[in-house]
Amino acid sequence: MALRLFAKGWAFHLKTLTSSGFFVLVSVIQPIIFASIAFFMYEQGSKSGTLLYVALGAGLMGIWSSTLFGSGGAIQWQRWQGTLEILIAAPAPFLLVLVPLTLATASIGLYSIVGTLVWGRIFFGVPLDFAHPLQLVVALPVTVFSLGLLGLMLASTFVLYRQASAFSNLLEYPVWLITGLLVPLSLLPGWVTPISWLLAPTWGVKAIRDAAIAGNPSAWPAIGMCVLLGAAYLVLGWFFMQNFERLARQRATLSLT
C-alpha cells in the first residue's frame, strides 16, 4: 500500500509540475543556458578532454535548481493553493506524501541533465561517449534520489517556517560552487571540502562523471556515498517532519501564506 501511494504520489506531482507553462519554458531554456555556461567555461580552460566533464556538472546544476525550488517551492505552493492543510489532515503518513513530491521535482531535474547534454551535443559538439554505461544508468537515478531526499530534509523545515523558502533561494549558487559542479573542488579553499562531503550533489556529480568519462576511477564508491547520504537525509527529514508538523499545529502556521 505504501509503495502504491509512493508511486501514485510521484506520478501525480510530476503531472502537476509539468502541466505548468512556466515549467515547460524553463525546462526548454535552462538547459541551453547551462550548456552555454559549460561550453564557454571549457573554452576558457586550458585542459583538453574536459568538455563532457563540464557539461555533466552543468547538467547537475539543473537537478539541484529543480530540487531546491521544487522542494522549497512545493511546500510554499501547497500553502498558497490551500492543499497543505488537506495533505496534513489526510491519514497517510506525511512523509509518504512528501517524499514522492520532492522526488518528482528531482526527477524533473533529470531532464535538465539530458537536455544540457543534447543541446551541448547539437550546438557545441560535446562528445557523448560514455565510458561505463551500466554505472551511468545506476548513477543517474541514485543521484536524483539522493537529491530528492536532500530536498525532503529542506522541505520539512518549510512546513514550519514560512520564511524558509527565501533562505532556500540563497542556496542555489553556493551549492553549485561548493559541490564541484562548476569548478573542481581542488580549486576551492580547504575548509569547503568537509562541507561538500555532506552534500549529495558532490557525490552525485562525481558518480556521474566517473561513470561517463574514461580513465576516471570506478563510480561505485561515489554511488554508495549518495545512497548513504540519501538514507541520512531521509532519517533526518522524517525526524524534522514529526516535530515540525506538531509544532506547526501548535503555532497555527499551516494555513498562513
Added chain:
Amino acid sequence: MAVVEAEDLRRTYKTTTGTMRRRSIEVEAVRGVSFSIAEGELFGLLGPNGAGKTTTIKMLITLLIPTSGSARVLGHDVVKDAQWVRKNIGYVFGGDRGLYERLSALDNLRYFAELYAVPPGEQRRRIDELLELVGLKGRERERVEGFSRGMRQRLHIARGLLHDPPVVFLDEPTIGVDPIGARELRATISSLVQAGKTVLLTTHYMFEADALCDRIAMIAKGRIVGEGTPTELKAQVAEGTVVEIEVYGVPDETVDRLRRVPGVRSVSIEDREQAQALLVQTAPGAELTTALLAQLNGTTVGRVSSREPTLEDAYVALVGEE
C-alpha cells in the same frame, strides 16, 4: 454515545505587531467551547466572521492543537489519537482553494483516494458515485482551474467523502456560491444525514442553519451564547415582535435613542442597497411603532412593518448581547 464532544476548548493565537518594536500579542479565538453531537445529527455552529467557528472546527479535525480543553471524535482524543481521527472523518472547507488547479477533477479525486487509503478496487466505483452525488458527472476530465466556485465546492465535498467517513465537518460550504448552487449544496448536505452520517456544519447564513440543522450552537467572540433546536432558539425571542423600519441614512445618536425607548430589547442595522433597515426587537405586548417613529424625527423613513421573530432575530439578540 456522543459522536463529537468538545469540552472547554480554548485556543489562543500569538501574533506580533509593529515593525521596529515588535510586540507579541495573544488573541483568544476560542474561549471555552463545549458541545456534543449525537449520532446521525446535523449540528450547526452559527456565528459571525471571527467568532471562532473555523478555529473550533480545525481543532476537531486535528489541524490545530487546543491551547487547553479536550475534544473527542467517536471516543478518540483529537490530539493523542490524531491519526485515528483523521481516518474516520471527512472535512470540507469553504472557498475555492485546496485543489490542484491544473489537474482534472478526476486526477484530484484519484490522488486523494490514495491518501485516504481507499482500496484500489473500489476507487473507480466510489469516485463515480460521488461525482454523481455532487453533480459533476461528465465534467470530471476538465481541469479544475476552469471550474466555477460552486463546482469547486462540490468537488471539495466529493473529496471529503471519498473514504466514506461516518463523521463529516463542513466549514461554510456554501460561502460565495450562487443561490441555485447553494441550494443544490444544501440538498447534498441533507442527503449526507439521510445516509446516516453525523455532520457538523458551520455557517453564518441563518436560513441555511434553520433549514438544515437539527441543533444549533450560536457562537460569538469565542464563546457559545445559545444552543438548541432552531425552534427553541427562536422561542427565546418569540414572545416579542420585530419592527422593521426602512431608513435612508441614520445617525448613531438616533440608534442610541431608539435603544433607550422602554420596551426595546435590541436594535440592529442592516444595509440594503441605498437604504438601511432598522430591526428593532420589542418586548411582548409593547406597541412601540409610534414611539420609535417619534425618535426618528428628521430621518427619512421608508416602509415600516412588524413581524414574528426569525432565527436571524434570535441570532442578533444572542450575538448582540456579547
